[in-house]
Amino acid sequence: MENIQEVTPTVVRSPKASESRLQLFxxxxxxxxxxxxxxxxxxxxxxxxKYVPLWGWTISFQKxxxxxxxxxxxxxxxxxxxxxxxxxxxxRVLRNTVVMSSIxxxxxxxxxxxxxxLLNELRQIMFKRVVQTISYLxxxxxxxxxxxxISSALAPEGIVxxxxxxxxxxxxxxxxxxxxxxxxxxLGASEVWKNVGxxxxxxxxxxxxxxxxxxxxxxxxxxNRLQRILHITLxxxxxxxxxxxxxxxxxxxESGFEPQYLLGNGMTxxxxxxxxxxxxxxxxxxxxxxxxxxxxxxxxxxxxxFLLSANSIAKRLGESRLF
Amino acid sequence: xxxxxxxxxxxSIPDKIFDTTNIVFMLLIVTVTLYPFLNMFALSFNDANDxxxxxxxxxxxxxxxxxxxxxxxxxxxxxxxxxxxxRTIIGTVFSVFCTAMLAYTxxxxxxxxxxxxxxxxxxxMYFSGGLIPGYLLIKELHMIGSFWVYIIPGIIGVFxxxxxxxxxxxxxxxxxESAKIDGAGDFITFMRIVLPLTVPALATVSLFVAVxxxxxxxxxxxxxxxxxxLSTLQYELMKIxxxxxxxxxxxxxxxxxxxxxxxxxxxxPTSIRATxxxxxxxxxxxxxxxxxxxxxxxxxxxGVKG
Numbered sequence: 001m002e003n004i005q006e007v008t009p010t011v012v013r014s015p016k017a018s019e020s021r022l023q024l025f026x027x028x029x030x031x032x033x034x035x036x037x038x039x040x041x042x043x044x045x046x047x048x049x050k051y052v053p054l055w056g057w058t059i060s061f062q063k064x065x066x067x068x069x070x071x072x073x074x075x076x077x078x079x080x081x082x083x084x085x086x087x088x089x090x091x092r093v094l095r096n097t098v099v100m101s102s103i104x105x106x107x108x109x110x111x112x113x114x115x116x117x118l119l120n121e122l123r124q125i126m127f128k129r130v131v132q133t134i135s136y137l138x139x140x141x142x143x144x145x146x147x148x149x150i151s152s153a154l155a156p157e158g159i160v161x162x163x164x165x166x167x168x169x170x171x172x173x174x175x176x177x178x179x180x181x182x183x184x185x186x187l188g189a190s191e192v193w194k195n196v197g198x199x200x201x202x203x204x205x206x207x208x209x210x211x212x213x214x215x216x217x218x219x220x221x222x223x224n225r226l227q228r229i230l231h232i233t234l235x236x237x238x239x240x241x242x243x244x245x246x247x248x249x250x251x252x253x254e255s256g257f258e259p260q261y262l263l264g265n266g267m268t269x270x271x272x273x274x275x276x277x278x279x280x281x282x283x284x285x286x287x288x289x290x291x292x293x294x295x296x297x298x299x300x301x302x303x304x305x306f307l308l309s310a311n312s313i314a315k316r317l318g319e320s321r322l323f
Numbered sequence: 324x325x326x327x328x329x330x331x332x333x334x335s336i337p338d339k340i341f342d343t344t345n346i347v348f349m350l351l352i353v354t355v356t357l358y359p360f361l362n363m364f365a366l367s368f369n370d371a372n373d374x375x376x377x378x379x380x381x382x383x384x385x386x387x388x389x390x391x392x393x394x395x396x397x398x399x400x401x402x403x404x405x406x407x408x409x410r411t412i413i414g415t416v417f418s419v420f421c422t423a424m425l426a427y428t429x430x431x432x433x434x435x436x437x438x439x440x441x442x443x444x445x446x447x448m449y450f451s452g453g454l455i456p457g458y459l460l461i462k463e464l465h466m467i468g469s470f471w472v473y474i475i476p477g478i479i480g481v482f483x484x485x486x487x488x489x490x491x492x493x494x495x496x497x498x499x500e501s502a503k504i505d506g507a508g509d510f511i512t513f514m515r516i517v518l519p520l521t522v523p524a525l526a527t528v529s530l531f532v533a534v535x536x537x538x539x540x541x542x543x544x545x546x547x548x549x550x551x552x553l554s555t556l557q558y559e560l561m562k563i564x565x566x567x568x569x570x571x572x573x574x575x576x577x578x579x580x581x582x583x584x585x586x587x588x589x590x591x592p593t594s595i596r597a598t599x600x601x602x603x604x605x606x607x608x609x610x611x612x613x614x615x616x617x618x619x620x621x622x623x624x625x626g627v628k629g
Contacts, residue, residue: 025435028435029435029436032433032434032435032436032509034508034509034510035428035431035434035436035509036436037510038424038425038427038428038509038510038513039424039425039428039429039434039436039440042421042424042425042478042479043440043443045478045479046443046444046447046479047443048460049460049475049476050447050451050452051447052452052456052460053451053452053453053456053457053459053460054450054451054452054456055452055456056452056453056455056456056457056459056460057452057453057456059455059456059459070463115352118345118348118349119349121341121342121345122345122346122349123342124346127346127349130353131349131352131353132615133612133615134353134356134357135352135353135356136611136615137356137357137360137607137608137611138356140534140607140611141538141603141604141607142537142538142539142540142557142603143538144538144540144557144560144561144564144603145538145557145560145600145603145604147564148363148560148564148596148600149359149360149363149600150359151564151567152359152362152363152593152596152597153359153362157377159358159359159362159380193355193356197356201619201622201623202622202623205619205623224335224337224338225337225338225341226341257541258541262561262564262565276454279453279454279455280454283454283455283458284454284458284545289455289459292454292455293453293455293456296452296453296454296455296456297453299453300450300451300453304449304450307449
């Protein structure tokens with residue numbers, strides 16, 4: 001089927017009569033006007049809501065005043081960027097962003113792979129299904145609900161402190177969300193709680209593609225469960241792991257916004273504030289649109305460079321289907 | 324031969340230890356996942372003043388409907404729940420229909436603008452103007468203070484579009500060919516043939532869109548925080564969370580203060596929080612398990628091909 005479709009365009013393209021390619025294009029366009037009408041409104045929508053804001057990046061080269069007209073702004077060159085890169089708090093925010101996304105990346109990968117392998121080893125199919133269904137639940141609830149749950153679990157009289165006191169690990173309840181040095185750990189654990197089940201989906205799908213005869217052969221050779229996991233399941237997951245790892249490296253500046261915003265507070269701000277919160281704080285709270293746009297633009301451009309490099313690494317490794 | 328090896332595999336002692344440990348570990352995961360919801364459930368159905376004494380874990384001690392009746396008598400929260408439901412229903416129908424239509428056009432191999440439309444859409448996955456330019460655009464379009472700011476800016480989901488496109492491309496070609504031979508145009512083919520056959524993908528995407536609509540609070544915060552009549556349930560819950568966070572003291576102390584103020588109060592911040600948490604999670608808990616087989620498939624397709 002696919003071969004036929006690939007052949008047809010070349011037949012059409014060869015200039016049969018005096019028609020130029022452009023004329024042919026418009027002729028086809030007229031023939032396909034229904035398809036054009038079905039897609040054009042959304043192409044316009046994409047331009048308005050996704051491309052016009054890109055033009056808004058010019059704000060970062062201006063001294064933007066909301067009261068003035070859009071075309072009447074004062075241009076200041078790289079001044080906003082110079083201010084940004086000389087601001088200590090910007091580097092702190094950058095550190096927090098990179099550290100939190102790295103923690104999420106490592107923890108997210110390890111826990112999801114381990115859980116997927118262990119789920120795969122369950123023999124009771126009904127039990128496995130029930131565990132899977134339950135493990136997806138936190139992914140679907142909002143961060144507002146999750147943050148509510150987490151902050152009440154970590155409250156001085158919350159379940160975490162009760163359990164730790166009962167196990168005699170602590171004498172005094174700990175104010176978990178009130179200490180900066182706990183924040184990264186709490187955030188990492190929260191991300192795992194919320195998304196580990198969901199993240200197993202792709203690994204479980206990859207495990208089902210592993211040839212069962214490999215396991216049978218290993219068994220005959222006397223390999224035990226752990227050896228089978230290490231030498232068949234894990235190598236079988238390798239390509240998925242590599243692809244996802246590379247894709248996620250491109251997201252190193254995407255550390256999330258909602259969990260930090262909802263779980264952070266004045267006592268932990270030195271550790272919880274990331275780039276997205278920085279943009280929100282400068283832009284919406286202080287009204288410095290230009291500086292906030294500069295920070296946002298920095299984030300998008302650096303992310304894109306990371307993503308391009310990630311993509312070329314993936315291609316070099318032979319995993320081409322990324323974009 | 325196969326059976327005997329299978330038997331040997333299942334009966335060795337290290338294997339049994341492994342299986343038991345694995346099951347215990349899974350039960351632990353289930354507990355850690357479900358307990359917080361059970362705790363919120365117990366608090367929401369327990370008498371608010373009784374909850375202050377502590378010791379409510381997975382089951383209510385003094386059953387009551389008071390917390391729920393308080394919440395639904397509070398006009399602002401009732402209204403916010405209504406707005407949440409409205410934006411979820413309207414937003415999902417609009418977005419899924421439009422995204423599917425766009426996905427259909429770029430699944431047609433013969434469409435001359437296919438490459439162009441696909442590229443224009445995919446590019447937006449990697450670049451975005453960011454918070455401030457987006458906010459200024461909405462402001463210029465005079466959408467602040469309107470309900471449609473929840474619907475229009477999210478009408479096309481590019482990831483969802485890819486999921487639906489992959490699904491349509493997997494349909495047998497003959498079906499659409501025969502529709503064309505019968506004289507059906509592209510729009511008729513889309514409405515009568517493609518939409519009904521794409522239900523599994525549409526179910527996945529609908530779930531994603533509905534969940535994100537129901538869960539969103541940031542657009543309310545950004546655009547409509549001064550328009551109380553357009554507040555949503557999640558935003559109201561978020562405001563409660565923020566107040567209890569900034570009150571550095573424990574929530575319990577807040578409760579005791581509230582109780583001490585008027586002798587005996589009907590509700591406390593803790594019970595309101597728990598009740599709203601349950602109301603905000605209940606629709607999701609009731610829907611997602613039934614769509615599991617669809618979204619697992621949709622995720623695998625979108626994850627690999629996206």
